[in-house]
Amino acid sequence: MTIRLYDTASRELRDLDPVVPGRVGIYHCGLTVQGPPHIGHIRKEVVFDVLRRWLERAGYEVTIVANVTDIDDKMLAKGEELGRPWYAIAYENERELHAAYDVLGCIPPTYEPRATGHVPEMVEMIGTLVERGHAYVAEDGSGDVYFDVRSWPSYGELSNQRIDDMQAAEDAPPEGKRDVRDFALWKGHKPGEPETASWPTPWGRGRPGWHLECSAMAGKYLGEEFDIHGGGLDLRFPHHENEQAQSRAAGQQFARVWMHNAMLNLGGSKMAKSVGNTLLVSEVVKRVRPIALRYYLVAAHYRSVVEYSEEALVEAATAFERIEGFVQRATEITGGVDVSTGLPCAEFIEAMDDDLSAPAALAALQGVIVEGNKLIGDGDSEALRGNLSSVRAMLVVLGLDPLAEPWAGTAGTSTDAALNTLVEALVAQRQEARAAKDFTTADRVRDQLTAAGIEVEDTANGARWSVRGT
Structure with a gap:
């Protein structure tokens, strides 16, 4: 069965059709590192980790790029708030992000570029947009460069909006803009900003706009056309809308499929540093085993909103302990299996091929475990061996095999x-x-x-x- 994914742009399920047969290139927007990651952030990391695992299981060679936004308005504001260099804060929180990857068993991205390391590519892209008539230098002497949204007729197609219905872009004052909805590609250096947060360009010293950063990095590592661009649904507009517009206006095909995960909410609103309702990964794993937290994040469909509660997290931990208990009992009886030879059941494959339907996949997994428990009761260790191999193969795809890294060697019976x-x-x-x-x-x-x-x-x-x- 062909792998199908929900494309946010076309609003329909689409068959995966890689640019290069047998290879899949994925870009998903990483963390803006003005603070450590919370579990809302890490839900996206887990979703794309499962996607990567399933694609690799299906035989694809996967390149996955997750950027680090280490320079933007938020970074400078955090540095000023704390009285510390912005780059020191960025580095600390990047390490926290890596720790969160590790503690929740996420495979590191193939490439993890920092925005500050790709300013030349950004400057080159701005030059192309100016030459093509899609960008302009502000006439107010600010040194800002803006994308002209009116010059791109398809602007708004990703978020299904008309330009005239959009609010003003709030990334810069309107004085230098031709249209209040034009967004900043480059921000001229302002008095009071640290010199370390500026780079020389033909338009004067300054720093990149947030949207430009991702377009330049995606193009560098994945080429002018790639397979999947993803991130949280809150990034669809304006961030991803602007990425698509500027990249295509610069002559690139950009992403074939847009894949967005829904939010993890707390108290009725999305978990966000700006709202102040975050639960840091580093704190949550003090109360619950990391593998149980991962199960909690995997269990819902990635396009379903999850309303966080401690009760739901405890229920998830209990549900996973039952799975883990079976794996350990069956391993003791059989002496262990070679998980590389295991085959997921047909229902699991169908669920995962259908837009990573984790709830249906877990239901299929539970069905195989029920059969395994019957085999334990019957004393049929040979049939149990094949059953266990299948169960562990499915758990590997979800990153939940208790006998695989990074969970191997940790105690874990109920x-x-x-x-x-x-x-x-x-x-x-x-x-x-x-x-x-x-x-x-x-x-x-x-x-x-x-x-x-x-x-x-x-x-x-x-x-x-x-x-x-x-």
Whole structure:
């Protein structure tokens, strides 16, 4: 069956038709690193991690690009608020993002470009847009350069809006704009802004606009046409609308499919730093096992809004413990299986091919586990071996196989839930101390774990712990 994905632009399911047969290029907008990631951010990372795993399972060679926005208005505002260099804040929070990737078992992106490392590509793109008549230098002497939305007849097609119905772009004052909806490609350096946040250009010193950054980086790493562009649904307008307009106006085909995940809400509104209703990944994994948090984020369809609650998170953790318990019991009986030979059941494949329908995929997985429990009761260890292999193959796709990295080596039976929570909290505390270069605290926590019979191993995928002697 062909893999189908919901295209936000055409508002319909479309068959995946790669630009290059056998290869899939994906760009999804990464974090603006003025703060550490919350679980609303990381939902998107988990969604695209599952997409990548499924495409690779289907035999595609996947290139996935997730940028880091380390220079924009928010970064400078945060630096001024804290009285610290903006780039120091960016670097700290980029490390927090990597820690969140690791703790939730996300495969790192193929490329993770920083905006500040791609200013030459941005300047070149602006030059092309000016030459083609789609951009102009502000006449107010600000050094700003704007995209002329009236020059691009298709502007608004991604978000299904008419220009005249749109509100003014709030990324710069209207004085230098021909139309209040024109958006900034380049922002001239302003008095009081740090010199470190400006680069020389033909239009004077300044810094890139947010939308331009992603277009330039997507084009550099994936070419003028690529397969999938994604991100949170809140980015569809204006960010992705502007990306598409400026890239196509510059002569690129840009993305074939637009894929947006819905929001994770808290208290009735989307989880966002601007709203002040965030739950940091680093804090949540102190209360719940990371693999259980990942299950919670995977379980809903990626286009469904999730209303966060502690009760729902506990229910998800309990549901995963039942899956994990089966895997461990079946592994003890069979002596283990080669998961690389496992085949997902037909219902799982159909669900995943149908726009990554995780709820239906998990229902199919549960059905196979029910069969496995019957085989355990019947004492049919040979049939159980094939059943377990299938279950683990499906869990690998979802990033939830408790016997695979980064979860392998961690305790995890349902009877050990309390121990897991306590140990994971200490391991997370140690990781935070190491990230902050507080090695005294990190060593003290490790000594506490060692004294309790817990061995901790630092791996490329984060810390892994096990009970000594098991």
